[in-house]
Amino acid sequence: MSLILNQIRKAYVTPTGAEQVILDIPAFSLDQGEQVALVGTSGSGKTTLLNVAAGITTPDSGTVTVGGVEITRMLEPVRDRFRSERIGYVFQTFNLLGAFTALENVLLGMSFSSQPANRHLAIELLGRVGLGDRLHYRPSQLSVGQQQRVSVARALAKTPRLLLADEPTANVDGPNQQAILELMQTTCRENNVTLLLVTHTSEVASQFSRVERLASFNQAATSTSTPYSMGVN
Ligand SMILES: Nc1ncnc2c1ncn2[C@@H]1O[C@H](COP(=O)(O)OP(=O)(O)OP(=O)(O)O)[C@@H](O)[C@H]1O
Numbered sequence: 001m002s003l004i005l006n007q008i009r010k011a012y013v014t015p016t017g018a019e020q021v022i023l024d025i026p027a028f029s030l031d032q033g034e035q036v037a038l039v040g041t042s043g044s045g046k047t048t049l050l051n052v053a054a055g056i057t058t059p060d061s062g063t064v065t066v067g068g069v070e071i072t073r074m075l076e077p078v079r080d081r082f083r084s085e086r087i088g089y090v091f092q093t094f095n096l097l098g099a100f101t102a103l104e105n106v107l108l109g110m111s112f113s114s115q116p117a118n119r120h121l122a123i124e125l126l127g128r129v130g131l132g133d134r135l136h137y138r139p140s141q142l143s144v145g146q147q148q149r150v151s152v153a154r155a156l157a158k159t160p161r162l163l164l165a166d167e168p169t170a171n172v173d174g175p176n177q178q179a180i181l182e183l184m185q186t187t188c189r190e191n192n193v194t195l196l197l198v199t200h201t202s203e204v205a206s207q208f209s210r211v212e213r214l215a216s217f218n219q220a221a222t223s224t225s226t227p228y229s230m231g232v233n
Contacts, residue, residue, distance in 0.1 A: 038199075056089075086113075087164065092167055
């Protein structure tokens, strides 16, 4: 599905009560099946942009159109169902359900989508992210990097039409980073899934033919951002 952001504005109220505009985006879009890396300084609004694209955060103004459907016009329950069925999201903070095992988390992610839970696919994906021997571990029994990999498997398992990934390899080592990135890119390519992936790492960004710097299309001046030099900013 294509993703089109048009005239998006999003401001937050700071603890002092002032309004701070985080996103002021005249236009930003991805074609169906396109794979884009999004880079930018910490605090510049990358997660906010993904949340707006997913319909989790409502923009103050502007429209978000996913696969030709304007999700900003939908009532919240309809938008929630649209997201569950068609959008995969690898959250920066994983958002795994603590009472459930790795396998159950992936199966639950599938059950919220339109397709029936496919245990075979869930086990295969967990194996492909290197967690074949951790299927029955709960999040608290997994390392942070392992939890991140469960989150990747969960997002892919529902075979979304749009995949949003917020630094999905931030907590894993080099070989795992490469394996996860390849899995995401290959799966998206094979299924014509649109991929928007936030990264701070130049090795990750370099594997995308299109790399977008948020500041290049966001007119909001996020002066709170503190540049740091882990990689791409
Ligand atoms: N609910 C909120 N209320 C007020 N300010 C917020 C809220 N959520 C985010 N912000 C502010 O919006 C700005 C952008 O946050 P966001 O998480 O989108 O940045 P980011 O680019 O993803 O950062 P990072 O690379 O560190 O993950 C930050 O300055 C943050 O303080």
